[in-house]
Amino acid sequence: MKKVRITADAVLAIIKGIFEDEEINVHITDNSAPENWQGKKVNEILNVEYYTFKHRPISTQKIINKLLEDNRQVNCFESINRAFCLLSLGKIERLYSKDTDMVALSASLEYYIQTSKIKLLEYLIEDCNIATSGLRIPVEFGQETRKAVIFLGRPRVSDIQTSTPFGEAALVDVDVTIMFYPDVISYSEYTVNVAFSLGNERKSADIPLTSFSCVNAMTQDAVPYIEAKNKVGNINLSCANSFVMVFDGYNNDFINYLANRALSAEKQDNNQVFTITIKRGDDNSYTHEVIIKDHQMTVNADTGNETHTVTFLKRGLKNGIA
Numbered sequence: 001m002k003k004v005r006i007t008a009d010a011v012l013a014i015i016k017g018i019f020e021d022e023e024i025n026v027h028i029t030d031n032s033a034p035e036n037w038q039g040k041k042v043n044e045i046l047n048v049e050y051y052t053f054k055h056r057p058i059s060t061q062k063i064i065n066k067l068l069e070d071n072r073q074v075n076c077f078e079s080i081n082r083a084f085c086l087l088s089l090g091k092i093e094r095l096y097s098k099d100t101d102m103v104a105l106s107a108s109l110e111y112y113i114q115t116s117k118i119k120l121l122e123y124l125i126e127d128c129n130i131a132t133s134g135l136r137i138p139v140e141f142g143q144e145t146r147k148a149v150i151f152l153g154r155p156r157v158s159d160i161q162t163s164t165p166f167g168e169a170a171l172v173d174v175d176v177t178i179m180f181y182p183d184v185i186s187y188s189e190y191t192v193n194v195a196f197s198l199g200n201e202r203k204s205a206d207i208p209l210t211s212f213s214c215v216n217a218m219t220q221d222a223v224p225y226i227e228a229k230n231k232v233g234n235i236n237l238s239c240a241n242s243f244v245m246v247f248d249g250y251n252n253d254f255i256n257y258l259a260n261r262a263l264s265a266e267k268q269d270n271n272q273v274f275t276i277t278i279k280r281g282d283d284n285s286y287t288h289e290v291i292i293k294d295h296q297m298t299v300n301a302d303t304g305n306e307t308h309t310v311t312f313l314k315r316g317l318k319n320g321i322a
Contacts, residue, residue: 001182003101004141008052011107011178012087014139014148016050019043024127033120042124046117048083082166083113087176101146103180111172115160118170125152125174136186147186151177185281192245194254195275205254210246210307214278217242241314242293243276249297249306258308262297273315289315 019025025043037045090106113121129152136147153175160170190212195204220234249255261268271291278286290312298307 001099001101002144004103004144004146004180006089006092006103006105006180008087008089008107010141011089011105011176012050012052014137014150014178015087015109015176018128018132018137018150019124021131023131024124026127028120034116042120046083046113046120046124047081048085048111048113050085050087052087081114083111083117083169085112086110101180101182105178105180107176107178109174109176111155111174112166112169113172114166115168115170118155118157118172121172122155125155128152135188136181138183139180145183147181147183149179149181153177189281191279193277193279195277196254196257196272198253198257203253203257205252207245207254208247208250210248211244212246213244215242215244216240241288243278243288243290243312244309245312246307246309249308255308258295258310259297259306262295271315274312276312288312291315 020043025041027039027041028037028045029039086109088108088110090108092103092105095102111121128150132150134149136149139146139148155172155174158171158173160168162168187209190209192207192209192212193204194207195202197203217240218236219238219240221237222232223235225231225233247255249259274290274292276288276290278288280286293311293313295311296309298309299305300307
């Protein structure tokens with residue numbers, strides 16, 4: 001695996017990409033926001049010029065020249081509404097390995113922004129943390145792909161300046177922590193949904209997985225080698241699929257039904273069919289009709305959580321009957 005070079009510009013590109021995500025850079029609909037903000041996107045109102053020590057902010061004159069080149073109307077006061085943000089790298093730690101490229105780094109975002117926009121910046125940072133929490137996000141370094149887990153700290157106001165060319169402005173610091181992992185499929189890229197029938201109603205719910213395993217168990221028959229009949233090899237005759245899932249007892253339709261099914265003294269259908277849909281990454285989805293082989297439910301004093309361990313088997317046929 002080729003090791004990647006970590007630079008401030010590359011890290012800034014990753015963070016700006018997150019800020020521009022359509023789930024984060026949403027249109028403002030808050031009635032308490034100023035009227036001239038309504039219907040505009042968050043980043044449009046923040047109007048932040050991001051830069052590193054290598055690339056300085058664009059001067060006001062260059063903005064005016066660019067407007068003239070684009071045949072747009074020049075507004076001499078347009079730059080007054082701008083804000084600035086410097087990204088600088090802090091500590092970087094690498095895993096010393098010849099075949100694994102894992103990097104942990106800290107960075108800081110130093111905003112110089114109008115005080116009226118601080119609350120909007122807080123919303124932007126919090127929405128980023130909600131959207132990226134626990135996820136490994138694909139990022140590019142030239143021709144190399146890595147996965148990144150990103151944590152943004154709370155905005156901290158370190159200074160307020162009442163008389164600036166931008167009005168009342170504040171210095172706001174945001175700490176950033178990033179973990180870069182190799183490009184491997186991770187826990188966060190697996191989702192499992194279970195659908196089942198409850199009376200005449202069809203219900204489904206996602207499983208909050210703690211762990212998941214899939215086993216393809218083959219049955220073999222001993223047969224002679226093709227070119228050496230005095231020796232014996234094997235061929236696979238059939239394959240049995242099983243899925244083992246461990247999860248906490250969250251309050252959703254499937255888990256509540258599973259707990260009621262396990263604790264109830266009433267007669268149960270041992271061959272009840274469940275439909276599980278397993279998603280691996282963004283593009284791969286697999287659907288199976290299964291039955292429950294075994295189900296263990298445990299309540300732990302140390303964590304206080306109810307936990308479930310369920311083994312699903314692929315449903316088969318007997319005498320042509322499912």
